[in-house]
Amino acid sequence: MSASAPAATTGAAPGAVDGRRLRGDRTRRAVLDRAVHAASVEGLDGLTFGTLAASVPVNKSGIAGLFGSKEGLQLAVVAHARDVYRATVVLPAAEGEPGLARLWRTVLAWLTYSEERVFDGGCFFRAAATELDARTPGPVRDAVVAALRDWDAYLVRLATGAVERGELAEGTDVGQLVFTLDAVLDRADLASVLLADPDAYARARRAARGLLAAAGADPAALPADGLDG
Amino acid sequence: MSASAPAATTGAAPGAVDGRRLRGDRTRRAVLDRAVHAASVEGLDGLTFGTLAASVPVNKSGIAGLFGSKEGLQLAVVAHARDVYRATVVLPAAEGEPGLARLWRTVLAWLTYSEERVFDGGCFFRAAATELDARTPGPVRDAVVAALRDWDAYLVRLATGAVERGELAEGTDVGQLVFTLDAVLDRADLASVLLADPDAYARARRAARGLLAAAGADPAALPADGLDG
DNA sequence: CCTACCGATCGGTAGG
DNA sequence: CCTACCGATCGGTAGG
Numbered sequence: 001m002s003a004s005a006p007a008a009t010t011g012a013a014p015g016a017v018d019g020r021r022l023r024g025d026r027t028r029r030a031v032l033d034r035a036v037h038a039a040s041v042e043g044l045d046g047l048t049f050g051t052l053a054a055s056v057p058v059n060k061s062g063i064a065g066l067f068g069s070k071e072g073l074q075l076a077v078v079a080h081a082r083d084v085y086r087a088t089v090v091l092p093a094a095e096g097e098p099g100l101a102r103l104w105r106t107v108l109a110w111l112t113y114s115e116e117r118v119f120d121g122g123c124f125f126r127a128a129a130t131e132l133d134a135r136t137p138g139p140v141r142d143a144v145v146a147a148l149r150d151w152d153a154y155l156v157r158l159a160t161g162a163v164e165r166g167e168l169a170e171g172t173d174v175g176q177l178v179f180t181l182d183a184v185l186d187r188a189d190l191a192s193v194l195l196a197d198p199d200a201y202a203r204a205r206r207a208a209r210g211l212l213a214a215a216g217a218d219p220a221a222l223p224a225d226g227l228d229g
Numbered sequence: 230m231s232a233s234a235p236a237a238t239t240g241a242a243p244g245a246v247d248g249r250r251l252r253g254d255r256t257r258r259a260v261l262d263r264a265v266h267a268a269s270v271e272g273l274d275g276l277t278f279g280t281l282a283a284s285v286p287v288n289k290s291g292i293a294g295l296f297g298s299k300e301g302l303q304l305a306v307v308a309h310a311r312d313v314y315r316a317t318v319v320l321p322a323a324e325g326e327p328g329l330a331r332l333w334r335t336v337l338a339w340l341t342y343s344e345e346r347v348f349d350g351g352c353f354f355r356a357a358a359t360e361l362d363a364r365t366p367g368p369v370r371d372a373v374v375a376a377l378r379d380w381d382a383y384l385v386r387l388a389t390g391a392v393e394r395g396e397l398a399e400g401t402d403v404g405q406l407v408f409t410l411d412a413v414l415d416r417a418d419l420a421s422v423l424l425a426d427p428d429a430y431a432r433a434r435r436a437a438r439g440l441l442a443a444a445g446a447d448p449a450a451l452p453a454d455g456l457d458g
Numbered sequence: 459c460c461t462a463c464c465g466a467t468c469g470g471t472a473g474g
Numbered sequence: 475c476c477t478a479c480c481g482a483t484c485g486g487t488a489g490g
Contacts, residue, residue, distance in 0.1 A: 040363065041363040041364065042364075043272070043274075043360065045272075045274075045275070046274070120363065121362070121363030122362065122363060126359060127359060127362075127363075129419060129423055130355060130356060130359040130360070130419065130423075131272065131359070131360065132423070133350070133351065133356075133419060133422040133423035134269065134270040134349065134350030134351060134356075134422050135270065135271075144423075145423065145424065148423070148424070149424070175428075175432075176432055176435060176436065179416065179420070179432045179436065180409075180412075180413060180416075180432075180436045182416065183409075183412040183413050183415065183416030183436075184409060184412050186412065186415070186416065186419075187408065187409075187411065187412030187415065190358060190359065190362060190415075191408070193362040193363050194358055194359075194361070194362035194373075194374065194377070195374065195377070195378070199404075203404075203405055203408045203409075204408075206405060207405065207408065207409045207412075210443070214439070214443065
């Protein structure tokens with residue numbers, strides 16, 4: 001689960017493009033690359049300036065200065081995770097045929113993203129969503145909610161396109177389909193990360209194929225490798 | 230998701246049953262009742278002796294003494310959560326007709342458990358599983374894994390019973406069915422807690438009914454209220 | 459199960 | 475982005 005739509009930039013400040021700026025942006029990106037992996041394992045709350053500083057060539061106070069506050073760091077991490085997610089899951093699967101083929105490629109791209117551990121701890125957004133779900137609302141929780149909603153809306157858009165092209169049955173409850181489909185993706189990530197279940201991804205593909213077939217998809221249009229079939 | 234099988238006791242120590250013991254057990258239970266709610270919201274790592282002491286009539290050092298260490302507290306909280314889960318989800322649904330009816334009652338009991346917020350933050354085990362999934366193995370993570378495995382095995386047992394009674398199709402891939410069914414339960418909990426989605430539980434019931442029907446269940450045997458129909 | 463206290467780490471700032 | 479430092483909170487213990 002995660003982010004898709006309008007570009008959530010990492011939040012670089014304005015200003016003259018001189019040597020310091022460039023160096024600052026590079027440093028910032030290096031810290032965020034580490035931080036998003038760490039957050040996928042230890043949670044957004046588990047991030048600390050101190051432990052982060054130990055694995056990056058910037059010291060504790062340098063990191064605090066770079067992001068202003070812990071909340072500033074967390075917001076930058078969520079935005080960075082969206083950028084990575086968009087580049088690994090959304091965009092590659094959005095090339096080629098639209099409609100059912102694109103939806104199916106997106107499902108497969110998601111499972112690959114999880115299986116290849118693009119984030120050390122599995123899907124960053126599953127971790128962040130569950131960490132913050134019952135917490136008092138605030139900017140970080142809001143950012144995670146927005147990412148989830150955008151991802152859900154994106155899948156609904158893809159499924160609606162498949163219905164319009166006649167590749168899924170007319171009258172399909174697209175919200176219901178996406179609810180169950182995304183549930184299966186999340187469960188595969190959990191089963192793999194927590195239980196090291198070797199069947200997790202095969203199960204998820206099988207379940208997703210079954211859900212789409214029940215909605216009228218031609219099984220031949222749902223190949224295991226995601227190529228337009 | 231969670232715990233079912235052999236009683237995970239809260240771990241009372243042996244010793245003469247005198248006034249101090251009894252008072253100690255009552256205190257212990259009062260602390261655990263608070264702690265399990267807090268952990269469902271803030272995570273098992275978010276528990277601290279200090280904040281717990283602020284909401285219970287025992288001070289920080291008293292709690293540390295009661296559980297020996299933070300890890301001891303976390304283990305006791307997991308065991309306590311299993312006790313509560315068994316009493317609210319597993320046992321009530323296990324009365325009456327076995328087979329498909331029992332499986333269906335269990336699904337509905339789970340959704341009620343989530344919706345009624347038996348734990349303040351939604352399903353304790355979903356929170357704990359995702360918090361610890363990518364962490365270094367240790368006793369607490371092991372306890373959470375055991376709870377999840379027991380719950381999964383319990384659902385597989387129920388579904389197998391339904392197959393044996395001819396209420397689900399012969400040859401049903403029971404592991405696959407439970408994988409998807411439990412995915413849907415978890416997603417309902419997340420959608421309700423994180424997004425306050427008013428359709429979450431209706432969607433989950435509909436999805437679960439669809440999965441069982443696809444496995445050959447008579448839809449008339451899957452009433453909305455869980456009574457043997 | 460309380461008082462009193464420990465060293466370590468937390469988020470953050472002053473000042474350059 | 476570094477050195478040096480702050481008050482607060484952490485998990486845990488001594489001693490009763």
